[in-house]
Amino acid sequence: xxxxxxxxxxxxxxxxxxxxxxxxxxxxxxxxxxxxxxxxxxxxxxxxxxxxxxxxxxxxxxxxxxxxxxxxxxxxxxxxxxxxxxxxxxxxxxxxxxxxxxxxxxxxxxxxxxxxxxxxxxxxxxxxxxxxxxxxxxxxxxxxxxxxxxxxxxxxxxxxxxxxxxxxxxxxxxxxxxxxxxxxxxxxxxxxxxxxxxxxxxxxxxxxxxxxxxxxxxxxxxxxxxxxxxxxxxxxxxxxxxxxxxxxxxxxxxxxxxxxxxxxxxxxxxxxxxxxxxxxxxxxxxxxxxxxxxxxxxxxxxxxxxxx
Amino acid sequence: xxxxxxxxxxxxxxxxxxxxxxxxxxxxxxxxxxxxxxxxxxxxxxxxxxxxxxxxxxxxxxxxxxxxxxxxxxxxxxxxxxxxxxxxxxxxxxxxxxxxxxxxxxxxxxxxxxxxxxxxxxxxxxxxxxxxxxxxxxxxxxxxxxxxxxxxxxxxxxxxxxxxxxxxxxxxxxxxxxxxxxxxxxxxxxxxxxxxxxxxxxxxxxxxxxxxxxxxxxxxxxxxxxxxxxxxxxxxxxxxxxxxxxxxxxxxxxxxxxxxxxxxxxxxxxxxxxxxxxxxxxxxxxxxxxxxxxxxxxxxxxxxxxxxxxxxxxxxxxxxxxxxxxxxxxxxxxxxxxxxxxxxxxxxxxxxxxxxxxxx
Numbered sequence: 001x002x003x004x005x006x007x008x009x010x011x012x013x014x015x016x017x018x019x020x021x022x023x024x025x026x027x028x029x030x031x032x033x034x035x036x037x038x039x040x041x042x043x044x045x046x047x048x049x050x051x052x053x054x055x056x057x058x059x060x061x062x063x064x065x066x067x068x069x070x071x072x073x074x075x076x077x078x079x080x081x082x083x084x085x086x087x088x089x090x091x092x093x094x095x096x097x098x099x100x101x102x103x104x105x106x107x108x109x110x111x112x113x114x115x116x117x118x119x120x121x122x123x124x125x126x127x128x129x130x131x132x133x134x135x136x137x138x139x140x141x142x143x144x145x146x147x148x149x150x151x152x153x154x155x156x157x158x159x160x161x162x163x164x165x166x167x168x169x170x171x172x173x174x175x176x177x178x179x180x181x182x183x184x185x186x187x188x189x190x191x192x193x194x195x196x197x198x199x200x201x202x203x204x205x206x207x208x209x210x211x212x213x214x215x216x217x218x219x220x221x222x223x224x225x226x227x228x229x230x231x232x233x234x235x236x237x238x239x240x241x242x243x244x245x246x247x248x249x250x251x252x253x254x255x256x257x258x259x260x261x262x263x264x265x266x267x268x269x270x271x272x273x274x275x276x277x278x279x280x281x282x283x284x285x286x287x288x289x290x291x292x293x294x295x296x297x298x299x300x301x302x303x304x305x306x307x308x
Numbered sequence: 309x310x311x312x313x314x315x316x317x318x319x320x321x322x323x324x325x326x327x328x329x330x331x332x333x334x335x336x337x338x339x340x341x342x343x344x345x346x347x348x349x350x351x352x353x354x355x356x357x358x359x360x361x362x363x364x365x366x367x368x369x370x371x372x373x374x375x376x377x378x379x380x381x382x383x384x385x386x387x388x389x390x391x392x393x394x395x396x397x398x399x400x401x402x403x404x405x406x407x408x409x410x411x412x413x414x415x416x417x418x419x420x421x422x423x424x425x426x427x428x429x430x431x432x433x434x435x436x437x438x439x440x441x442x443x444x445x446x447x448x449x450x451x452x453x454x455x456x457x458x459x460x461x462x463x464x465x466x467x468x469x470x471x472x473x474x475x476x477x478x479x480x481x482x483x484x485x486x487x488x489x490x491x492x493x494x495x496x497x498x499x500x501x502x503x504x505x506x507x508x509x510x511x512x513x514x515x516x517x518x519x520x521x522x523x524x525x526x527x528x529x530x531x532x533x534x535x536x537x538x539x540x541x542x543x544x545x546x547x548x549x550x551x552x553x554x555x556x557x558x559x560x561x562x563x564x565x566x567x568x569x570x571x572x573x574x575x576x577x578x579x580x581x582x583x584x585x586x587x588x589x590x591x592x593x594x595x596x597x598x599x600x601x602x603x604x605x606x607x608x609x610x611x612x613x614x615x616x617x618x619x620x621x622x623x624x625x626x627x628x629x630x631x632x633x634x635x636x637x638x639x640x641x642x643x644x645x646x647x648x649x650x651x652x653x654x655x656x657x658x659x660x661x662x663x664x665x666x667x668x
Contacts, residue, residue, distance in 0.1 A: 028399060039394040039417075043387050079412075135412035136436070150420060221386065222419070223412030223436075231385040268388050272380065272395045282383060 005299040008244035009256035009263070012292050016266040023273040040265060041155040042148040042220045046071070046213040047261045050232045051239035052162060053099075053209030055257035056202050058240050060182045061249030062106060062113035064203065067210045067236055069124025070098045071229030074214025076128040079137025079224020083215070088143070092211045098124060099207015103200030121233070128226040135225040139218050147219040158216075159258075166254045178202060182249030239264055242292045246300070260292075340376045342401040343591050345584060346392055348409035348433070350381045357581040357634050357650045358407070358432070364649030365585040368661045375592060386413035393417045397424055403591035405584065406430040406440075427594045427601075431587040432579065441594065443587045443604045447479045450577055450608065451486025451532075454553030457575040457612070458528035461551040465496035466527030469519075469550075471505040471512055473532040479579070480507075483532050500524060505534040509557065509629055513537030517544065526550045535560040536628045539572055549573075556580075556609065559628025565616040567624055576611045578633035581650065582643055589663035604665065606642060609633045623647060640664075 024032050050067050057064040074091045081087040098120070105116045148155055169175045177198045180188040189195050213232065218224050236257075243260030245252025267288050271281050345362050349355060359379060366377035380396075382389035389409045394417055396404055404421060408414050408430055415437040421428050422439035434442040458468060470487060473480035491497050501519055505512030512534030520541060528551045531538050535552060536559025542549060549570050554560050556578025563572040586606055593599035609621075616622040620637045623630065626647070634650035636642045643663045646656035 024398075032398070036394070036398055039391070039397075039420075042416075043390050043394070047387065135410055137412070150416070220416050221390070221410075221413045222415045225386070225410040225413050227384075227410070228386065228413060231383075231387065235385075265387070265391060268391045269395055272392055281381060 005244050005246070005296050005303065006252065006256065008292070008296050008299065009242055009259035012242050012295075013259040013263040013266075016263045016270060019270045020266045020273075023270050027273040027275070038150065038153055038155075040262075040269070041153060041159070042150070044262055044265045045148065045155050045158065045220070046217045047232065047235055047239065047265065048159065048162065048258050049209045049213035049216065050236040051243070051257040051261040052166065052254045053206030054236040055240045055243065055245050055252060055254045056178060056209075057113070057206050058245050058247060059178055059249060059252060060199055060202050061185070062199070062202070063237070063247075064099075064102065064117050064206045065114065065233055066098070066102055066117040066120040066124055067206065068229035068231075068233040069121040069128065070095050070207050070210035071214045071217065071232050072128035072226055073098065073124045073131070073229075074211040075217050075224045075228040076132035076137075076226050078139065078215050078218040080132050082137070083139030083143050083218055085140075085143065088215055091215060092208060095211020095214065096204050096208040099210070100200060100204040102207070103203030106203060107196040107199035125226075125229070128229070132224050132226045135223065137218070137224040139222060144219050144222065147216055162258070163255065170253070174198065174201065179250055182251075184250070235261075235264060238289055241296070242289065244296055341374060341403065341592060341595055342376050342378075342399070343403040343405060343588060343595075344378045344380065344396050344399075344401050345405045345407075345588075346389060346396065347379070347381050347407045348389055349384050353629055354579075354581055354631055355407075357631055358584045360651065360653035361582050361634055361645055361649050362405075362584040362588060363653035364645065364655050365588060365661055365663075367655040368659060370660065371588070371592075372655070375588070377588075382409060384409050386410045390414060390417045393421060397421050397426060401426060402595045403427040403429065405587045405591055406435055407432045407584070408435050409433075411436050427591050429587045429591045429594075431583040441590060441601055441603055443583055443590055443606065445579055445583075445608055446605055447482035447579075448486040450579075451483040451488075451530075452490050453486075453577060453608070453610070454530055454575060455487040455490035458530055458551055458553045459490060459494050459497055461573060462497070462527040464494050467498050467500045467524055468528045468530060469523070469526050470499055470502040471516065471529065471531040471534065471538055472502065473504065473507040480532060487530050497528075500526065505531065505538065507533030507555075509534040509537035509559065511537070513541045516541035520545045520547065529553070531555065533557075535574075535576070536563065539563050543570060553577075556611075556631050556633035557628060558623055558626050558630040558632040561611065561616055561622040561632050562624065562628065564611070564614060565618070565622045566614060567622070571614065573613070576632075577608045578631060580606075580609050580633045580636065581631055582634060582636065582645065585643060585645075585661075585663060586665070589665060593665065599665070606666075609636050611637075619647070626651070642666075 054064055074095050077091050102117055102120055105111055106113050177193050180193050181195050181198050217228055239260035240257045243256030271284055365371055380392045382392055386409050414435050418428050418435050418437045418440050428440040430440055431443040472484055491499055503515055516538045531554035533555045535554030536557045549572055552572050552574035556576050560576055562568040564574050594601055611621050618624055635645040648654050649656055
């Protein structure tokens, strides 16, 4: 049953994908085409990236609310500078640095993650407004063609890179330490894991993921908005929850969060084609989340009863 | 051992999903245009009225027979709105009418809609991609007109208070800019206080009540939103009533008409909720090639003095927070709608809707 909780994300994704296919086909009389798959891929990429970062932090037992601010800052800088490759590298460094600040405060300052990242969230959001006070800016067409080409699924290659990156990361010493810190911090410290450095590293990685998300956001929308990041705070946490990552830390995987992120996007489409009254759309989105969480909790309870 | 349980779970979710899908939207009769409204945020009175008049217009002739409408809300989330517009493209709609979550965030998907020959009209919070058409009012002029009215009424001499809106938004910026230009051009006018009422009557009332004790005699008040709240604060403090230039809150107009006392001299201008209906008509006209593609700036519905008509420019049985400018009035009215269109989204009985876009 523990397996079930870990695989919750894939199950929910499979269910929403089947539902999407069914609802789309009944509504339009034909299955989804390449335009639909490509649009889903390109609009989901930013959330997928933020969710990967968020899941790493949650696996160590923390939470990162500042992802919204980091995405906003990175969107603002990318759009304001026109998204040249040099500036994109600078943006990635900026995101990692912003995340590192969180990590240092949480790990060495010993301030609760929720407080730290709530504070830095407003700082980063404010900085984004200062850089890009009015929505606008641009991105090089060449960069767009490589990142989120509206005609060719280049996003798939980037998604594959994310999956490969995670696959490598969890097999490194750092990856194992992330789980060790999340499972039992005291025990990890006792066996010589540098807990502070692992935590700082995890928040920096989350910042880097948010920066990548910001670049992808500008690439799909072709412009920037200093308020772009705000919705990612809740949706990234929701993706992690649906993806079966335990908030107590130590369990779950970034791939579950990726599945959760795609599932959350597909729910919007399912509601759309099911013809749900727009006034009740957010109600159904919330219900979906509650059901997913309850399934996860039920699985965890069953697992506990079985081992007891 | 997990398989049967997993299978059941899977079937359950699938069954739920198919259950909701059992009633696909009815196919439109041939020849009806498909036009969808994609709105972002739906949490305030203005947006609710805007959506209600859109639904009412779609149910009234000539639209009831010519257009098949649908309405979608995305919240203030660009990716949700972007997904919904992608799905509208897949549905093969003829036109999309947008009140955007971000002026720039939908550019990518709007471009894709244009590439497929879909007419995109945005209003209120518009989309800045050049392939789309916009319908809006002139917010700088909003500030100027109200400020000029206040200056004229007080004879170009006296103390003025400015109650502004939500900082960081384009409309607030533009309105304040217009007002300050006029006040600066009149050296006899002194702006004694400037504070934000957040476009909300309750907030405007609270902040004004807090400011009043420290203010000298006030001759004129310029309000970007929440006008009825500001008047209530002046009345509660037993101050002499200054001249008011404000938004189109029904409460403000009740004071102007004298339904609420004390009677107030004022000018009321609004961002009309019927922008959604004007956008619908523009989309229809462009799709049917009756009109060239081109942006449209519509005049404000303006009401001055005490000559208000109940049921047309002021609504005694509607709440103070209601925006009274859901319908235009006068001989040059762009369109005329009834009360139930704005409150319930139901068609006005026995009426044909005539939207005058003017010459391009």
